[in-house]
Amino acid sequence: MLLFIDSRSGLPIYDQICMQIKNLILNGELMADTPLPSIRGLAKELRISVITTKRAYEELEREGFVYTVPSKGCFVAPKNLEKIRAENRKKLAKALSEAAVLAKSCGLTVEEVTTMLQAEMEEVV
Numbered sequence: 001m002l003l004f005i006d007s008r009s010g011l012p013i014y015d016q017i018c019m020q021i022k023n024l025i026l027n028g029e030l031m032a033d034t035p036l037p038s039i040r041g042l043a044k045e046l047r048i049s050v051i052t053t054k055r056a057y058e059e060l061e062r063e064g065f066v067y068t069v070p071s072k073g074c075f076v077a078p079k080n081l082e083k084i085r086a087e088n089r090k091k092l093a094k095a096l097s098e099a100a101v102l103a104k105s106c107g108l109t110v111e112e113v114t115t116m117l118q119a120e121m122e123e124v125v
Helices: 013-026 039-046 050-062 081-106 110-124
Strands: 066-069 073-076
Touching: 013 050, 013 081, 039 050, 050 066, 050 073, 081 110
Parallel strands: none
Antiparallel strands: 066 073
């Protein structure tokens, strides 16, 4: 599992770890019951504090993406379709917000943007 930390990013390191692991889970790259690296191992690999790694894992567990087995470690939780839909809706809302700002700066109407979105969705399906 390759994770990258951007020290110039405005996001806290634990958030960067959480987002990357969530994306790996949602994209199917990490399957249910797959063990995650140990907290100490990941901290050493990324050259960050054990406390930061622990916070990331705790956040992932709180959100239901991983579970912990005492003395065994953290594992990817079985997929919950409702959780996946909620995460994807958040991503979509963010993308649409960015698209709305861009569309407004270009002087596009709602109808034009709707037409463009419909065309894109037809291509995907």
